Amino acid sequence: MADIDLENEAKEIVACSGSGREYAIPVLQEIQRRHGYLPSDLMVEVCKHGEFTEGQLFGVATFYSQFKFKPQGRKAIKICVGTACHVAGAPAVVDALCDELKIKVGETTSDREYSVETVACIGCCSLAPVLMVNQDTVGQLDPLQIKKALKKVSESSQ
Amino acid sequence: MSLQNEQKNNRIIIGLGSCGIAAGAKSVHQRFSKLLKEKGLDQKYKIDITSCVGMCFAEPLVEVHADNKRTLYGKVDEKIVDRIINEHLLDGKIVLERIIDSSNPGTDSHSFLSRQKKIVLRNCGVINPESIDDYISVGGYKAVEKAFALGPSALIEFIKSSGLRGRGGAGFTTGQKWELTAKALGNEKYVICNADEGDPGAFMDRSTLEGDPHSVIEGMLVAAYAIGANKGYIYCRAEYPLALNRLRIAIKQALGKGFLGKNIKKSGFDFEIKIKEGAGAFVCGEETALIASIEGRRGMPKKRPPYPSENGLFGSPTNINNVETYANVPWILLNGSEAFASVGTEKSKGTKVFALAGKVKRGGLVEVPMGLTIREVVEEIGGGSNTGRPLKAVQMGGPSGGCIPASLFSTRIDYDEVTRTGAIMGSGGLLVMDETTCMVDVAKFFLKFTQLESCGKCTFCRVGTKRMLETIEKITDGRGELSDLTKLEDLAKYIIKGSLCGLGQTAPNPVLTTLKYFREEWVEHIEQKKCRAGVCKPLIKYIIKDNCNGCGACVRVCPSNAITGAKKTIHIINQAACTKCSRCYLKCNFDSIVIE
Numbered sequence: 001m002a003d004i005d006l007e008n009e010a011k012e013i014v015a016c017s018g019s020g021r022e023y024a025i026p027v028l029q030e031i032q033r034r035h036g037y038l039p040s041d042l043m044v045e046v047c048k049h050g051e052f053t054e055g056q057l058f059g060v061a062t063f064y065s066q067f068k069f070k071p072q073g074r075k076a077i078k079i080c081v082g083t084a085c086h087v088a089g090a091p092a093v094v095d096a097l098c099d100e101l102k103i104k105v106g107e108t109t110s111d112r113e114y115s116v117e118t119v120a121c122i123g124c125c126s127l128a129p130v131l132m133v134n135q136d137t138v139g140q141l142d143p144l145q146i147k148k149a150l151k152k153v154s155e156s157s158q
Numbered sequence: 159m160s161l162q163n164e165q166k167n168n169r170i171i172i173g174l175g176s177c178g179i180a181a182g183a184k185s186v187h188q189r190f191s192k193l194l195k196e197k198g199l200d201q202k203y204k205i206d207i208t209s210c211v212g213m214c215f216a217e218p219l220v221e222v223h224a225d226n227k228r229t230l231y232g233k234v235d236e237k238i239v240d241r242i243i244n245e246h247l248l249d250g251k252i253v254l255e256r257i258i259d260s261s262n263p264g265t266d267s268h269s270f271l272s273r274q275k276k277i278v279l280r281n282c283g284v285i286n287p288e289s290i291d292d293y294i295s296v297g298g299y300k301a302v303e304k305a306f307a308l309g310p311s312a313l314i315e316f317i318k319s320s321g322l323r324g325r326g327g328a329g330f331t332t333g334q335k336w337e338l339t340a341k342a343l344g345n346e347k348y349v350i351c352n353a354d355e356g357d358p359g360a361f362m363d364r365s366t367l368e369g370d371p372h373s374v375i376e377g378m379l380v381a382a383y384a385i386g387a388n389k390g391y392i393y394c395r396a397e398y399p400l401a402l403n404r405l406r407i408a409i410k411q412a413l414g415k416g417f418l419g420k421n422i423k424k425s426g427f428d429f430e431i432k433i434k435e436g437a438g439a440f441v442c443g444e445e446t447a448l449i450a451s452i453e454g455r456r457g458m459p460k461k462r463p464p465y466p467s468e469n470g471l472f473g474s475p476t477n478i479n480n481v482e483t484y485a486n487v488p489w490i491l492l493n494g495s496e497a498f499a500s501v502g503t504e505k506s507k508g509t510k511v512f513a514l515a516g517k518v519k520r521g522g523l524v525e526v527p528m529g530l531t532i533r534e535v536v537e538e539i540g541g542g543s544n545t546g547r548p549l550k551a552v553q554m555g556g557p558s559g560g561c562i563p564a565s566l567f568s569t570r571i572d573y574d575e576v577t578r579t580g581a582i583m584g585s586g587g588l589l590v591m592d593e594t595t596c597m598v599d600v601a602k603f604f605l606k607f608t609q610l611e612s613c614g615k616c617t618f619c620r621v622g623t624k625r626m627l628e629t630i631e632k633i634t635d636g637r638g639e640l641s642d643l644t645k646l647e648d649l650a651k652y653i654i655k656g657s658l659c660g661l662g663q664t665a666p667n668p669v670l671t672t673l674k675y676f677r678e679e680w681v682e683h684i685e686q687k688k689c690r691a692g693v694c695k696p697l698i699k700y701i702i703k704d705n706c707n708g709c710g711a712c713v714r715v716c717p718s719n720a721i722t723g724a725k726k727t728i729h730i731i732n733q734a735a736c737t738k739c740s741r742c743y744l745k746c747n748f749d750s751i752v753i754e
Contacts, residue, residue: 063439063613066438092739095737099739122397124361135399
């Protein structure tokens with residue numbers, strides 16, 4: 001990104017999310033909403049236009065699990081490993097999913113199509129085990145049906 | 159789903175809560191819109207939405223109001239939509255197989271609903287959560303008028319006399335908390351709604367916010383008036399997009415109708431609410447960490463006292479309650495504190511909402527009067543085991559709670575009685591387990607969670623939970639020694655003593671309760687290297703029995719090529735290559751693969 005674009009974007013982000021110290025989290029959320037992760041050059045630039053220091057912004061960003069420092073896949077898969085999903089067999093589903101995509105939890109496929117992360121409770125416990133892709137939920141997963149679930153995911157997010 | 163008034167006739171009401179959507183309610187919604195238009199019925203029948211009625215086991219739910227009759231359908235898919243339109247709407251014949259008849263004893267939905275008492279969830283699944291008029295039509299925002307008429311100090315007395323205790327887990331008396339904040343000195347005061355529901359198995363607050371956001375806003379408004387706060391925050395998990403969206407809509411509507419903003423209903427009282435999205439940290443459910451997070455800092459707890467009621471958000475007196483607590487408030491004002499206090503037990507008044515899940519027939523969101531026994535909730539409401547195998551325990555209170563064995567299912571739902579078992583009431587996760595659940599694995603699961611979520615401020619919580627987890631992993635790997643159990647108990651003691659906040663103080667509970675009630679399972683893991691539930695991978699083997707017909711289905715699903723055997727002969731699993739992924743076990747149609 002050219003410097004001037006970076007500066008303009010940083011200004012925009014601060015203008016819509018707030019410039020005071022207490023707006024550090026909304027600012028980071030806005031950056032991530034735009035890019036899917038937190039590009040560090042943009043984080044540094046934002047500090048020039050608000051009351052946050054780089055220390056504060058990076059400190060906050062690394063504390064909360066929502067924030068990503070690497071680009072995510074276009075289909076960001078959040079697989080639930082909450083209590084109900086765990087006892088319903090989520091660990092085996094996670095393994096099957098990772099085997100199928102040939103990545104580990106926390107990674108993104110090389111074509112940036114899929115990324116996988118585990119989350120604790122999406123709140124659809126009666127459909128356990130479940131996963132969520134972007135805004136769609138797929139429930140009652142089983143390790144043998146993971147291909148089918150991925151296919152469903154690809155169709156619904158088109 | 160039974161708003162019985164004129165405007166609801168000739169309507170199709172679709173349950174669009176998160177769980178309904180997950181079960182396919184959106185495509186049901188689209189199918190209805192499309193077909194009604196195609197058949198020229200879209201003028202006669204209007205489509206409306208509501209949120210979760212709690213019957214997650216029967217989602218997606220659709221309520222049809224036609225010819226002045228109400229019919230509730232469950233497990234509706236696109237094919238059933240076609241039949242509802244063709245048979246019910248056009249021919250006047252109800253699609254019997256998918257009907258949910260909650261008035262008929264003996265049916266699932268009747269058993270599910272008859273023991274419940276809906277106070278918090280009174281409007282969930284009844285009104286359209288995106289319509290303030292719907293909320294007003296069921297008595298919404300009337301409690302505010304009553305609060306203004308009472309005045310702050312009488313209002314606090316009123317809430318105190320109801321006996322309402324905080325529903326976030328600890329159970330502090332709500333009226334007393336308000337009184338402390340009201341009396342604290344400070345020009346600016348705040349109210350905060352804690353909607354950072356982080357327990358990995360609980361979704362009560364999400365459903366309340368999705369189904370009835372105005373009741374929470376009204377509860378906050380009443381609290382704010384009682385303590386003299388003009389600003390409020392709702393701290394809600396970012397993982398709840400639908401709840402956040404409905405809150406935003408509700409706040410906008412309340413502003414439009416003058417229930418928020420300046421000089422509310424000519425009372426001279428001003429109140430505004432801002433939403434803060436949490437960013438994924440379990441510890442932020444702890445009040446001082448939550449405040450740090452709203453202030454834009456890392457969510458780390460601090461020492462109490464001073465409590466937030468004296469020194470809270472931005473250093474000002476702050477009242478923090480959770481979603482469920484606030485949702486109780488308007489009901490109490492409208493129905494009287496005696497009516498509320500008449501429900502429940504001596505020291506625990508009112509109801510409690512639980513997210514009932516796990517190995518039960520009817521999982522979902524249930525609201526029961528305090529004092530019901532665990533058995534009544536699990537067996538009468540939940541319908542008992544869904545696998546046919548006997549139930550072993552329930553887990554209450556999530557990572558801070560514990561496992562209560564089946565022998566104690568006569569324990570009543572009451573803050574003090576539950577605490578006596580070693581578990582806690584917690585925010586309301588209620589997970590049912592049968593003999594296929596390994597109690598050592600459950601303890602490991604929760605400890606892994608708290609260990610990961612520990613903010614790292616207190617050494618005992620940061621390092622202690624890590625050491626405990628390593629010890630449990632040693633046991634589930636088959637390298638455990640009996641002295642490890644004493645080590646776990648010792649460490650637990652120090653972590654409880656040496657942690658500032660609830661996260662650390664309660665983190666050992668899942669380990670301690672399973673050690674108390676299921677010690678023989680721990681000992682079995684150590685002495686016999688055996689996991690009776692067949693869960694702990696290093697302690698189990700998948701074996702092919704003699705009745706294998708050599709169909710080869712297992713060979714095709716094995717990711718590590720560990721299964722060999724000629725066609726139509728008994729296959730063999732190479733134990734050294736087997737990763738215990740369970741796929742062959744799940745695939746075999748002849749029960750020829752067993753866990754040993």
